[in-house]
Amino acid sequence: MERIAIDMDGVLADVYAQFSDWHYKVTGIRKRPEDVYGLKEMEAFPDARKYVYTPGFFRNAPVIEGSREIMEALNDRYEVFIVSAAMEFPQSLPEKQQWLNEHFPFLTWQQIVFCGSKAIVKADIMIDDHFKNLDLFSGRTLLFDQPHNHLAPDGNHQRVFSWKEVGGFLL
Amino acid sequence: MERIAIDMDGVLADVYAQFSDWHYKVTGIRKRPEDVYGLKEMEAFPDARKYVYTPGFFRNAPVIEGSREIMEALNDRYEVFIVSAAMEFPQSLPEKQQWLNEHFPFLTWQQIVFCGSKAIVKADIMIDDHFKNLDLFSGRTLLFDQPHNHLAPDGNHQRVFSWKEVGGFLL
Structure with a gap:
């Protein structure tokens, strides 16, 4: 898998x-x-x-359109890990875990990784909005379009503009 | 490195x-x-x-003899990541980070990983006291002796009884 x-x-x-x-x-x-x-x-x-650094910022962030449905389908067909470079903001760690439990209840604690550098991640596919993470990764990469990366050339990465598009590539 | x-x-x-x-x-x-x-x-x-699940349990745990000195030397010669399967106990995450900051102040937040399964870890060497983590890992493995693993056969792993011994193997 x-x-x-x-x-x-x-x-x-x-x-x-x-x-x-x-x-x-x-x-x-x-x-x-x-x-x-x-x-x-x-x-x-x-x-x-x-x-x-303000309590609630991460806990109350909106969920990106379509992510829950596609994630649930991916979770049946792939070994899914959530990998968040959250270590810079320690107070966010429990907030992020609660957020995942609320919005993605089908994920287990075994599937969550909070790290600093993503150099340590071993996987086949990475979905991320930051070049600094995707560029370090040797597998297949999907660049999730966000305002901060919108003007940058895609490089070796497949840019996706929505979770529907992620589903189209991976399901 | x-x-x-x-x-x-x-x-x-x-x-x-x-x-x-x-x-x-x-x-x-x-x-x-x-x-x-x-x-x-x-x-x-x-x-x-x-x-x-009691506040303070992880925050106030003693440091294992010799680990600080050897870790500091390893940190100069290797790319060191602390990888803790802490996600099962969410309240422990800030405590564990504070504990690391106190006792291993030379480590940065970029070097800390809190996860559930360690299957996702990409590294060359792993030091761990649990077979479930070492057995999944394809690189070199050091089994840190602890009462819970003391009677088990070493398997494919190098058992070490102290940080002095870790230093002997890796420095």
Whole structure:
């Protein structure tokens, strides 16, 4: 059975939308995806570093459209691991696990990995929105489109714009 | 640079001693290593499952003799990752990270991995006290001697009885 390593932020959890919502609540200004194309989240949203250390930021992030249904189908056909580089934000660890338990209850604790560097991940397929993770990986790679990577060339990666498209490639 | 995946409980953190101390405090009975040879911790200490869910259990575990010095030397010569199957006990995640920060301050958050199954670990060398982890691993394996594995045959693994011995093999 092939093994897939699936990122959380920007792939399952809509952290862009969460940053945008929190920014809107604080400033009254709504930044649309096209306003922040090519910008890192810390550049796009000046208070982003404050937000990610605020309780609730990760716990209440919206789920990306279609991810639950496709994930459930992938979980039947592949060995699925959620791999989140969450170690930078220690207080997020229990929040992220609770979030997964709520929105992806078919996943078990055995399938969750919280790490710093993803260099240590052994799998056949990786789905991620960051080149720094995909570029280190020797298997098949799907680049999940996000505002921060939207303008960058795809490189050796297959860019996908939705979970429906992920399903089309992998199911 | 070769990569080493190093377990926490039973390799860096002396959870056997912690179980034994907590059991002594509750019951007045001191179980020595030889009293629990070959027993899983949950068999050796009837309230073990309660202890591991109690705040402070992991945060205050003793450090295994010699581990800090040898780890610091390994960290200069290898790509070191701490890999702990901590996901079963979510409340332990921040405690384990704080424990590492206190006792192994030369390690960065990039080097820490909290997972469920260790099947996903890609490294050259693994140091662990559990056969279930070492048996899945295709690289070089060091079995760290602990009461629970003490009576089992070594299998394909190199058994080590101390961090001094780890240093002898790897430095």
